[in-house]
Amino acid sequence: MAGGGGAEAQATSADRHKKKRGKGLKIGVHIDMTPMVDVIMLLLTFFMLTTTLATPQVMQINLPKGDEKDKVKVDMGNVLFIRVSDQGNIYFSLGKSDGTEQAPEFVEFTDMKNRLEALYAANENLLLLLKFSRGMKYNLMVDILDEINRAAIEKRYTFLPMEETDREIVRLAGG
Amino acid sequence: MKKPRSIKKPGIRIDMTPLVDVIMLLLTFFMLTATFKSVESEAVEVSLPKSFNTDSTKLPEKDVMTITLTPAGDIFVDVDNYLVRQEVFGDRFAIGLYHPDSTTKSEIEETGKIGNKDFKRKVVLLNKAQFEKTLTDLRLTLKNMTDNQSDFRIVLKGDKDTNFGIVEDLMASLKETRNTRFSLVTTFKFEKEGEDSEE
Numbered sequence: 001m002a003g004g005g006g007a008e009a010q011a012t013s014a015d016r017h018k019k020k021r022g023k024g025l026k027i028g029v030h031i032d033m034t035p036m037v038d039v040i041m042l043l044l045t046f047f048m049l050t051t052t053l054a055t056p057q058v059m060q061i062n063l064p065k066g067d068e069k070d071k072v073k074v075d076m077g078n079v080l081f082i083r084v085s086d087q088g089n090i091y092f093s094l095g096k097s098d099g100t101e102q103a104p105e106f107v108e109f110t111d112m113k114n115r116l117e118a119l120y121a122a123n124e125n126l127l128l129l130l131k132f133s134r135g136m137k138y139n140l141m142v143d144i145l146d147e148i149n150r151a152a153i154e155k156r157y158t159f160l161p162m163e164e165t166d167r168e169i170v171r172l173a174g175g
Numbered sequence: 176m177k178k179p180r181s182i183k184k185p186g187i188r189i190d191m192t193p194l195v196d197v198i199m200l201l202l203t204f205f206m207l208t209a210t211f212k213s214v215e216s217e218a219v220e221v222s223l224p225k226s227f228n229t230d231s232t233k234l235p236e237k238d239v240m241t242i243t244l245t246p247a248g249d250i251f252v253d254v255d256n257y258l259v260r261q262e263v264f265g266d267r268f269a270i271g272l273y274h275p276d277s278t279t280k281s282e283i284e285e286t287g288k289i290g291n292k293d294f295k296r297k298v299v300l301l302n303k304a305q306f307e308k309t310l311t312d313l314r315l316t317l318k319n320m321t322d323n324q325s326d327f328r329i330v331l332k333g334d335k336d337t338n339f340g341i342v343e344d345l346m347a348s349l350k351e352t353r354n355t356r357f358s359l360v361t362t363f364k365f366e367k368e369g370e371d372s373e374e
Contacts, residue, residue, distance in 0.1 A: 058358035134340030
């Protein structure tokens with residue numbers, strides 16, 4: 001099509017030349033844009049394919065400074081243990097002021113945010129102690145932190161290693 | 176051979192100018208927004224977890240120490256400044272590797288590949304003490320090179336399927352080396368009720 005168009009353009013301009021000889025004539029300059037469009041299309045495709053539009057975002061984590069002398073005493077009554085098993089089941093148990101804690105309770109992930117908000121409404125000084133099992137997936141950790149960030153509570157949480165007693169508690173609660 | 180009735184072919188001329196205009200606009204847009212991934216920084220590929228954007232922080236662009244966790248339980252440590260790498264690892268394109276689980280071997284030692292892909296950069300194997308020394312060295316070297324001007328950031332790129340145990344080990348090491356502030360890299364998750372995926 002492009003070649004035919006070009007030939008025709010030449011023919012018409014030649015015709016016009018014959019007819020209007022002697023007069024001040026305007027030659028209709030036809031620039032064939034096809035090669036340019038081809039190149040631009042190639043460039044466009046290249047940039048479209050190589051570009052990365054979704055830049056990843058970050059979640060900020062602050063660990064407590066791990067100095068022995070900085071150990072903080074917490075009132076166990078303000079503590080909420082969040083234990084997660086290898087299978088990814090989440091258990092909440094509230095601490096009691098005498099150092100013991102309530103029986104663990106299974107919490108659905110989708111329900112977590114509401115439960116956290118309810119618990120925070122009951123006790124504003126709530127401190128979350130996260131005890132994640134080593135076998136659990138990183139994805140779930142991010143999801144849980146995300147839920148804590150999203151919940152309308154003060155973001156006070158810290159990571160604690162899961163010890164044998166914790167594993168026992170989780171196992172008795174259903175794993 | 177000519178056909179008995181010669182059909183006149185109308186020379187269809189399509190005016191390409193509007194098309195070219197639009198394509199030019201698109202091209203300009205993509206050329207200006209494009210940020211190219213450097214080959215080296217994407218050496219270890221992981222599938223990032225998703226999170227809702229709560230504080231809308233973007234990934235910092237420079238002076239970043241990237242710690243990558245793979246599902247095989249390997250921890251890769253890297254900085255974006257090749258001079259720092261030269262200083263700490265002795266090679267401009269080297270990357271540090273620490274495998275916390277001493278009972279198994281790292282993926283690169285076993286198969287020579289990472290995530291079923293050939294790995295082109297030099298890998299420096301580190302044990303726990305060396306890894307912690309590297310964490311400190313990388314930070315200090317970068318600080319010295321930039322005359323304490325740099326806002327040094329640690330970002331953690333974990334694969335979705337990494338076990339939390341690896342993260343726990345890493346956090347212990349970070350705490351040990353007083354790197355208590357770091358960021359987790361995630362991709363954006365859209366706010367949609369009922370689409371929370373659970374493991």
